[in-house]
Amino acid sequence: MNERRRRQHLVLLNKIAEALSDEKQREALRNATKRARDSKKASYAQLSDAKYFREKVREIKRSSISNLQNLLESFTSAATARGAKVFVAKSGAEAIDYVARLAEIYRARTIVKAKSLTSEEIDINEALEKHGLRVIETDLGERIVQLAHERPVHLVAPAIHKTREEITQLFAKDVGTTPPREIYALMRMIRESLRDTFLEAEMGLTGGNVGIAETGSIIIETNEGNARLVMSLPKVHVVLIGMEKIVATLEDAAWLVRAHALTATGQKVTTYVTILTGQQQSEDAPDLHIVILDNGRTTMLADQYFHEALYCIRCGACLNACPTYGVLGGHVFGHIYPGPIGIPLTAGIHGQELAAQISPLCISCGLCKEICPVDIDIPMLIARVKERDIKENGELRVNRLLGDSETLAKVSSATAPLSNWLLRRGPSKFLVEKFFGIDRRRPLPNFERKSFSRWFREHSFEAFDRKVLYFVDVFTNYSSPKIGTNVVQVLNRNKIQTILPEQKGSGMPFISYGQLEKARQVAEYNVESFYETVRDVDWIVTSEPTAAYCMKVIYPTLLNTHESRVVADRTIELSEYLDILHSRKELDRSFEGKLMGKAGFHISCHSRALSSGNSAIKMLNLMGLEVRVIDYGTCCGMAGTYGLKKGKEGYDVSMEVGKPLFAEFSREEVVIGVTESSVCEMHLEHGTAKKFFHPIELLAKAYGIE
Amino acid sequence: MNNQTNFDIFVKAVEGLQGKAYRATSLQEASKLISNLIVDKKVRILAVSAKILARYELLVRTLEQTGVIILRVERADSQRIRNELRYVDAGLTTADTAIAETGSIGIFTENETDLLVSALPKIHIALIGSNQIVHSIHDTVQHIRRSISEGKRGVFSLISGPSRTADIELQLILGVHGPHEVHVVVLDGEI
Numbered sequence: 001m002n003e004r005r006r007r008q009h010l011v012l013l014n015k016i017a018e019a020l021s022d023e024k025q026r027e028a029l030r031n032a033t034k035r036a037r038d039s040k041k042a043s044y045a046q047l048s049d050a051k052y053f054r055e056k057v058r059e060i061k062r063s064s065i066s067n068l069q070n071l072l073e074s075f076t077s078a079a080t081a082r083g084a085k086v087f088v089a090k091s092g093a094e095a096i097d098y099v100a101r102l103a104e105i106y107r108a109r110t111i112v113k114a115k116s117l118t119s120e121e122i123d124i125n126e127a128l129e130k131h132g133l134r135v136i137e138t139d140l141g142e143r144i145v146q147l148a149h150e151r152p153v154h155l156v157a158p159a160i161h162k163t164r165e166e167i168t169q170l171f172a173k174d175v176g177t178t179p180p181r182e183i184y185a186l187m188r189m190i191r192e193s194l195r196d197t198f199l200e201a202e203m204g205l206t207g208g209n210v211g212i213a214e215t216g217s218i219i220i221e222t223n224e225g226n227a228r229l230v231m232s233l234p235k236v237h238v239v240l241i242g243m244e245k246i247v248a249t250l251e252d253a254a255w256l257v258r259a260h261a262l263t264a265t266g267q268k269v270t271t272y273v274t275i276l277t278g279q280q281q282s283e284d285a286p287d288l289h290i291v292i293l294d295n296g297r298t299t300m301l302a303d304q305y306f307h308e309a310l311y312c313i314r315c316g317a318c319l320n321a322c323p324t325y326g327v328l329g330g331h332v333f334g335h336i337y338p339g340p341i342g343i344p345l346t347a348g349i350h351g352q353e354l355a356a357q358i359s360p361l362c363i364s365c366g367l368c369k370e371i372c373p374v375d376i377d378i379p380m381l382i383a384r385v386k387e388r389d390i391k392e393n394g395e396l397r398v399n400r401l402l403g404d405s406e407t408l409a410k411v412s413s414a415t416a417p418l419s420n421w422l423l424r425r426g427p428s429k430f431l432v433e434k435f436f437g438i439d440r441r442r443p444l445p446n447f448e449r450k451s452f453s454r455w456f457r458e459h460s461f462e463a464f465d466r467k468v469l470y471f472v473d474v475f476t477n478y479s480s481p482k483i484g485t486n487v488v489q490v491l492n493r494n495k496i497q498t499i500l501p502e503q504k505g506s507g508m509p510f511i512s513y514g515q516l517e518k519a520r521q522v523a524e525y526n527v528e529s530f531y532e533t534v535r536d537v538d539w540i541v542t543s544e545p546t547a548a549y550c551m552k553v554i555y556p557t558l559l560n561t562h563e564s565r566v567v568a569d570r571t572i573e574l575s576e577y578l579d580i581l582h583s584r585k586e587l588d589r590s591f592e593g594k595l596m597g598k599a600g601f602h603i604s605c606h607s608r609a610l611s612s613g614n615s616a617i618k619m620l621n622l623m624g625l626e627v628r629v630i631d632y633g634t635c636c637g638m639a640g641t642y643g644l645k646k647g648k649e650g651y652d653v654s655m656e657v658g659k660p661l662f663a664e665f666s667r668e669e670v671v672i673g674v675t676e677s678s679v680c681e682m683h684l685e686h687g688t689a690k691k692f693f694h695p696i697e698l699l700a701k702a703y704g705i706e
Numbered sequence: 707m708n709n710q711t712n713f714d715i716f717v718k719a720v721e722g723l724q725g726k727a728y729r730a731t732s733l734q735e736a737s738k739l740i741s742n743l744i745v746d747k748k749v750r751i752l753a754v755s756a757k758i759l760a761r762y763e764l765l766v767r768t769l770e771q772t773g774v775i776i777l778r779v780e781r782a783d784s785q786r787i788r789n790e791l792r793y794v795d796a797g798l799t800t801a802d803t804a805i806a807e808t809g810s811i812g813i814f815t816e817n818e819t820d821l822l823v824s825a826l827p828k829i830h831i832a833l834i835g836s837n838q839i840v841h842s843i844h845d846t847v848q849h850i851r852r853s854i855s856e857g858k859r860g861v862f863s864l865i866s867g868p869s870r871t872a873d874i875e876l877q878l879i880l881g882v883h884g885p886h887e888v889h890v891v892v893l894d895g896e897i
Binding site: 028031032035081082083138139140141144157158159160162163164167183184186187191194195198199215217223224225226228229231232233250251254257258265267268269270271272273274275276277278279280281282284285286 | 719723785788792805807808809810816817818819821822825826843844846847850851854855857858859860861862863864865866867868869870871872873874875876877879881882883884885
């Protein structure tokens with residue numbers, strides 16, 4: 001990594017340190033994001049067809065974005081025909097100029113604002129204040145951060161890091177009276193003081209949630225009711241709206257209005273949905289000016305990958321799912337647009353450099369894509385930002401090293417047991433930390449001299465008609481070959497033959513670090529090898545969720561070939577395969593009821609895109625275990641090799657992310673832990689006093705295989 | 707879906723949002739209902755929208771009998787009305803449509819003063835006919851289109867319960883800038 005970029009990176013590490021030491025903010029964020037995850041889940045569970053809903057909303061965004069230039073033209077002529085003034089601002093500066101000139105024309109001294117992220121994108125408040133204008137935010141959360149001179153910490157709830165006491169003090173200072181303690185009294189005070197401002201302001205500035213091309217309408221949504229006042233009371237009303245918000249019809253808009261509320265707050269609809277169409281003709285109606293912002297969006301439109309970021313409906317769900325955002329917040333994980341989608345949006349609007357600086361915060365867990373109501377491939381967009389950063393600035397040594405974790409594992413395995421002995425010794429751990437950047441507090445996995453693949457090739461196995469291809473991946477192969485052995489034995493018991501073609505590890509670390517060329521090479525190798533034998537087998541199975549995730553989700557996106565799609569289709573998590581066999585009564589049932597005890601189950605992130613652990617849980621219950629699923633809806637924090645990295649680069653954040661899970665799994669009622677992911681297992685064992693198992697190990701035990 | 711079922715769903719949804727919904731079988735009953743509301747809530751000044759004034763003079767006169775001061779918002783004589791609207795305790799409007807699934811009412815206005823009747827005061831009372839309640843947001847789209855197609859202008863406000871925020875420590879507070887209370891009076895049939 002070059003010197004300049006390295007200095008920027010150090011700034012990030014300092015910000016992480018600061019955020020990690022702010023326990024109050026962290027707790028507030030944790031609670032807020034958990035509640036938001038839960039309410040989104042609950043609201044979508046009430047839909048008669050959540051899958052259809054998501055596909056419908058995505059299709060509306062996809063077709064609008066692909067037709068945006070036409071929609072923009074239709075919108076402009078429809079709005080203009082109804083007396084509105086429409087101005088397309090190519091840049092933030094142009095938009096600010098336009099608004100500043102308007103303020104002059106209307107002799108405005110005070111501007112009231114309803115919440116607008118787009119206005120924050122171009123920093124309009126600061127610019128207008130420099131012109132001598134008083135800019136007052138009326139959305140409560142925005143007003144709080146405005147008074148505190150801070151940036152919002154979350155998209156939907158800008159001030160959740162502030163306590164009631166802090167907020168009371170801020171308003172008391174502003175209004176100049178003793179603050180009421182009681183929350184409703186505080187609200188009354190705020191309402192009264194802002195009411196004067198609403199009535200005296202000459203200009204109102206709002207954002208726009210949706211633009212409708214057929215009628216030139218703007219939809220503004222709030223829960224507080226402030227936008228209705230901002231758009232009705234002053235002499236002039238300016239709408240600032242990003243061009244990507246425009247859709248074709250009222251029907252399309254209705255779906256988005258529902259999606260906004262369901263996803264952002266769990267409501268069926270936002271309290272006030274105001275559809276503003278044209279310049280109202282009464283004598284005192286505010287003059288309507290619609291400023292449509294480009295500011296890099298046209299360039300994003302033309303980009304084969306980044307146009308997808310424009311599907312974003314600003315719901316904030318990805319922030320709520322993101323494990324690192326959840327402990328660090330928007331001041332660290334964001335420039336102006338925070339969180340996962342913030343990275344590609346920043347890249348397109350504010351530039352690659354600013355986006356690259358926050359990109360290391362993405363640990364490639366994939367949860368943002370799972371929760372996104374429009375199914376944007378945010379993880380891959382972020383990986384491309386990382387890739388470009390490497391091309392332009394080089395990379396951290398530890399990332400280069402850990403990206404190729406397969407080679408590391410291979411070497412450690414080949415030199416075992418010496419490697420194990422060395423890696424446990426204090427002095428070498430110290431050196432490993434100093435030169436390679438792997439945190440000395442992290443217990444490293446054991447490496448086996450005899451890898452699983454070696455064991456497999458040294459044995460001969462009975463041939464059966466039914467065959468599966470086994471995708472082993474790095475950890476099972478070099479550190480936990482017993483898992484692989486159990487897989488083969490359990491399949492063998494069920495008269496299923498295991499085929500082990502040439503293969504490399506999944507290559508997921510390459511993706512996490514943005515080393516996409518290397519990822520592509522691994523993907524090509526594995527797909528080619530598996531494609532040869534895929535016709536001869538039932539399924540391609542893997543005991544490692546990340547391997548299944550790579551095969552099914554990552555490889556087809558990277559390669560975009562027929563072969564990769566065929567192989568993806570034929571891949572299944574081992575537990576889901578066994579579950580299917582069991583349901584079809586094709587599984588030897590002698591394992592049922594053979595085990596006893598209380599098990600805590602952890603769902604790995606990559607599994608959430610696939611079986612979500614449901615099959616494994618079912619099998620564990622059948623074995624006779626009392627299974628408690630311990631699920632906070634987010635990551636354990638390990639994220640592959642991320643948690644290995646020294647201090648603020650990874651270990652510290654991973655331990656903070658894992659805290660709630662560590663606490664729950666440490667409880668007495670949980671006798672053993674179970675998870676399908678090798679790295680989750682490593683992390684959870686480290687953070688608790690418990691022993692963790694892979695379900696297949698327990699199944700082998702239940703079968704009496706040892 | 708027949709209107710009785712829509713009504714039941716609507717009432718449940720409105721109450722779920724901490725709003726209130728009432729059924730009136732006749733205009734007389736509606737007048738009595740709203741009068742009682744005015745007295746109960748100690749409303750001293752009531753703003754009445756142009757549409758109510760145009761169609762329900764009888765209702766307005768019944769309300770006047772409670773001793774409440776009526777602010778007639780019949781023309782967009784904005785500056786004066788605006789100044790007076792500030793001191794109004796409650797606003798009475800019609801609604802053009804209602805959505806059962808979300809507990810929402812929809813009001814189309816063509817001037818900003820009309821909009822302010824439901825936006826400024828602490829209490830909002832809306833009158834709607836049971837025949838105007840549709841099931842979902844998608845069912846209102848055609849209605850909205852009719853109001854603004856062919857170059858027409860105006861503001862369609864979809865209102866779902868009282869105003870609210872959770873910006874302070876995630877605690878839900880009702881009554882921010884918009885009304886604290888929403889009362890929907892549903893008259894059998896059409897209004």
